[in-house]
Amino acid sequence: MIRSKARLTDVSNDSSDSVLLSESCIKRLKKISKNPDDYLRLTVDGGGCSGFQYNFRFENQIKPDDHIIEKEGVKVVVDETSIAFIRGSTIDYHEELIRSTFRVVSNPNAEQGCSCGASFALK
Amino acid sequence: MIKKTTRASEMTLHIVTRLVRCSRQRGSLVGAFSFPFCERQIPLPVTALLSYRHNSQDSSAQSDAGFISQCVEKRGLLRVVGPDAKALLQGLITNDMDCLNVDICPTINNCLYSLILNNQGRVLWDIIIYRLGEDKDKGQNYLLETDKDQVDDVLKHLKKYKLRKKADLFSMSDEMSVWAVASPPNESVTVASNKSHIFLNMDPRAPDLGYRLILASGTQASDVVTNCKVADDPQWYEKLRYRLGVGEGVVNHPPGKCFPLEANADYLNGVSFRKGCYIGQELTARTQHTGAVRKRLMPLTLAENLDEQPEGDAAVANSAGKQVGKLRGVICSLGLALMRIDASEDTSLHIKTSTGRKVGVTASQPSWWNTEGP
Numbered sequence: 001m002i003r004s005k006a007r008l009t010d011v012s013n014d015s016s017d018s019v020l021l022s023e024s025c026i027k028r029l030k031k032i033s034k035n036p037d038d039y040l041r042l043t044v045d046g047g048g049c050s051g052f053q054y055n056f057r058f059e060n061q062i063k064p065d066d067h068i069i070e071k072e073g074v075k076v077v078v079d080e081t082s083i084a085f086i087r088g089s090t091i092d093y094h095e096e097l098i099r100s101t102f103r104v105v106s107n108p109n110a111e112q113g114c115s116c117g118a119s120f121a122l123k
Numbered sequence: 124m125i126k127k128t129t130r131a132s133e134m135t136l137h138i139v140t141r142l143v144r145c146s147r148q149r150g151s152l153v154g155a156f157s158f159p160f161c162e163r164q165i166p167l168p169v170t171a172l173l174s175y176r177h178n179s180q181d182s183s184a185q186s187d188a189g190f191i192s193q194c195v196e197k198r199g200l201l202r203v204v205g206p207d208a209k210a211l212l213q214g215l216i217t218n219d220m221d222c223l224n225v226d227i228c229p230t231i232n233n234c235l236y237s238l239i240l241n242n243q244g245r246v247l248w249d250i251i252i253y254r255l256g257e258d259k260d261k262g263q264n265y266l267l268e269t270d271k272d273q274v275d276d277v278l279k280h281l282k283k284y285k286l287r288k289k290a291d292l293f294s295m296s297d298e299m300s301v302w303a304v305a306s307p308p309n310e311s312v313t314v315a316s317n318k319s320h321i322f323l324n325m326d327p328r329a330p331d332l333g334y335r336l337i338l339a340s341g342t343q344a345s346d347v348v349t350n351c352k353v354a355d356d357p358q359w360y361e362k363l364r365y366r367l368g369v370g371e372g373v374v375n376h377p378p379g380k381c382f383p384l385e386a387n388a389d390y391l392n393g394v395s396f397r398k399g400c401y402i403g404q405e406l407t408a409r410t411q412h413t414g415a416v417r418k419r420l421m422p423l424t425l426a427e428n429l430d431e432q433p434e435g436d437a438a439v440a441n442s443a444g445k446q447v448g449k450l451r452g453v454i455c456s457l458g459l460a461l462m463r464i465d466a467s468e469d470t471s472l473h474i475k476t477s478t479g480r481k482v483g484v485t486a487s488q489p490s491w492w493n494t495e496g497p
Contacts, residue, residue, distance in 0.1 A: 046284030047214035048400045050242045081286055112242065114405055121242045 019078065020090040021071050025102065028093040029074035032058075039068075039075035040102065042091065044082040048119025050112060052085060056102045085109055085122070190312065190351035192304040192336070192344035193360045197372060199271030199296035200337070201278055206262040207288035212252065215239055215284060215402055217383055219395035223254045234335065236327040236393040238383050239280065240403025244410075246381040247280070248273055249371060249393075253322045253337065261291065266322070266337065270372040271296050284402075302344045303360045304351065305333035313349045320347045328391040329491040331367050358454055365457035368422030368489040375420065375451045375459055377435070383407050384416045385461060390492050420451060421467055423458035425474075426483040433476055439484060442471035448486070450474055462486050 021029075029040060037060045047053045062068070065080035076091060089107035094100065103117055110120035203212060213220040218237035235252045253266040269277050274294050281292055299321060306312060312334055314320065321339065326332035336344055345351045356362070369391065370376055376386050384407070388394045396411055410416065423439070432453060439448030439460050447466035452459045458474075466472075467486040474482055 044286065046211065046286050046288065049402065049404045051284060051402050053400075114400070119400065 018088060019067075019069050019076070019083070019086060021069065021074075021076060022090055022092040022105075024093040024095075025076075025091050026072050026074055028102075029076075030072070033074060036073070039077050040091075041077045041079075042082065042086070042102075042104070043079060044085040049114035049116075050119040050121040052110075052122065053119040054086075054104050190304055190306055190344075190348055191354050191359065192302050192348065192351050193354045194344075195301045195303055195360055197271055198268050198301040199274045199294070200299050200301065201267045201269070201274050202293045202295045203265045203267060203281065203290055204258050204261045204263065204293075205288075205290035208263040208265055208290045211281065211285055211288045211290045212265065212267075213398070213401070215281070216250070216252070217388060217394045217401060217403070217407065218252075218392075219398035220252075221398070222395070223252065234322070234324045234327050236388075236391055238386070238388050238393055239277070240383060240401075240407070241379060242402050243379075244382065244403040244406030245379045246376050246383055246386055246388075247378045248277055248373070249376055249386070249388075250277070251327060251335065253324070253335075255322065266295065266299075268301055268335075273373060298340055299337055300340050300342075302336040302338060303333060303363070304336050304344055304348060305363065314347055328393070329367060329369055329489075331491065332363070332369065361454050362457060365422060365452070365454050365459055367491070368420065368459065368487075370420045370451065370459055377451075381420075381461070382410065384410055385418050385420065387420055387492070417465070418448075418461050418463050420459055421448075421462040421464075421486045422489060423450075423460050423484045423486050425453070425456045425458055428455045429453050429476065429482065431477050433474055437474055439472055439474050439486075441466060441469050447472070458484065460484075460486065464488075 033039075038058055039060070039062075041057055041059045043055045043057075044052055045055055059077070062077060063079065067078045067080070067083050069076045069078070078086065086104055086107055087109065089109070090105050092103055092105045094103050107120065109123055111123045113120045209220050216237040216239055218235050220235070223233065223235050233254055235254075236249070237252060238249050239247045241247050248269050251268040253268070255264040255266060258264040267277065274296055278292050278294060281290075285292075303326070304312065304323075312323065314323065319339070320336060320342075322335070322337035324335055326335045336348070338344065338347065343353060345353050354360070364371060368387075370386055383389075383394055383403075389411070394407065394411075396408060433450055435450075437450040438446040439450060439462065441447050447469070448460040448462035450458060450460050467488070470485065472484045472486060474484055476482060
């Protein structure tokens with residue numbers, strides 16, 4: 001089991017809006033983005049054991065209300081509704097034997113997650 | 124596809140079990156039920172409700188034959204409509220929205236008993252979901268029944284988790300009312316064809332609760348159902364529920380304090396252990412699969428009619444004075460209490476009134492408890 005310790009890289013000077021990307025996240029995104037228009041979209045939806053859950057998917061459409069976090073050529077995009085839930089948290093790529101996945105860690109707005117880490121409750 | 128087939132056969136099994144259980148336990152009759160919009164007769168267990176006896180002096184429910192009905196004033200309705208209505212509810216309730224499948228069996232699978240939990244796995248509200256026909260413009264169309272004074276809180280809760288989902292939410296308590304209709308033995312519900320009702324279905328919880336009927340405000344069940352009268356006793360429905368041991372609303376399930384299995388949600392067809400994640404799922408699933416349920420809501424018979432209400436959560440104690448249960452509601456000589464199951468057969472149980480007087484009580488296990496497991 002490889003535990004990636006999230007080393008943080010601040011990508012935005014606007015602190016109210018800041019979502020951080022960990023080094024492992026940037027490394028992974030560089031590896032899997034085939035062309036520069038691909039980016040990782042993070043959305044927060046109602047659902048899961050604790051009420052809200054994170055969803056990751058690749059896209060190449062940007063909407064007017066999107067917040068774009070760009071670092072070393074890789075882009076993560078979060079829509080206006082979702083950014084409110086994840087302000088101040090870090091997006092990480094986590095590798096384990098059982099699964100490897102992008103995940104949101106140290107979210108200051110989240111109180112408690114479920115065991116699988118896919119969902120959280122608001123503070 | 125495979126998943127769907129499994130569900131279908133599961134549901135069929137569930138219905139068969141229910142039929143067998145009813146007929147075995149109560150020797151009840153399989154009546155026929157004419158369903159308003161498909162005009163065919165579907166055999167259903169119409170249980171001998173009025174002959175149900177529970178060592179109670181109260182005989183208001185055992186009057187002459189014919190249907191007895193009452194408007195359930197305490198319950199209100201809200202409407203959830205939109206293409207994502209099902210997905211929104213699925214993430215918040217203990218039961219599986221896929222069970223609301225009119226194609227499998229229209230009479231049973233049209234409404235669903237369920238609970239809404241908080242993320243610590245405690246019960247917030249008990250609800251009944253009614254599936255209406257699809258709205259032409261808006262898509263899936265559901266009614267949610269909950270306590271009338273809780274409708275605004277439930278709306279707030281749903282809105283909190285809605286986010287981008289396409290669903291509209293409205294309170295319908297002013298437009299519609301919920302009715303309970305109890306069936307006498309050997310009779311089936313028939314609806315006068317020229318009268319309109321919004322919804323009619325067997326109560327999804329226990330067969331002895333009869334039917335659930337939703338009408339436009341101002342309409343009486345006796346106008347719509349043939350050979351039906353409105354109960355004389357204003358507490359008729361509440362007494363029926365207490366006698367059966369079915370808890371309903373925030374009086375019996377104080378929000379944030381009860382666990383779903385202690386509220387008998389499993390015996391009342393209110394929990395799916397296969398549906399996947401919903402709020403409060405982790406604790407509920409763990410209790411079911413690795414734990415044991417030691418306390419459950421049970422019906423009590425009091426030695427006398429109580430006029431003064433004991434305080435909320437008053438203790439039910441045994442002869443040694445040790446607390447073995449918590450009182451969750453009293454009507455006349457009937458009560459509901461969260462009881463330790465192993466202590467419930469004790470014959471020397473008592474409660475204390477607000478003035479400190481002791482009143483003897485006996486607890487009983489309802490016949491609809493499916494203690495053999497699913």
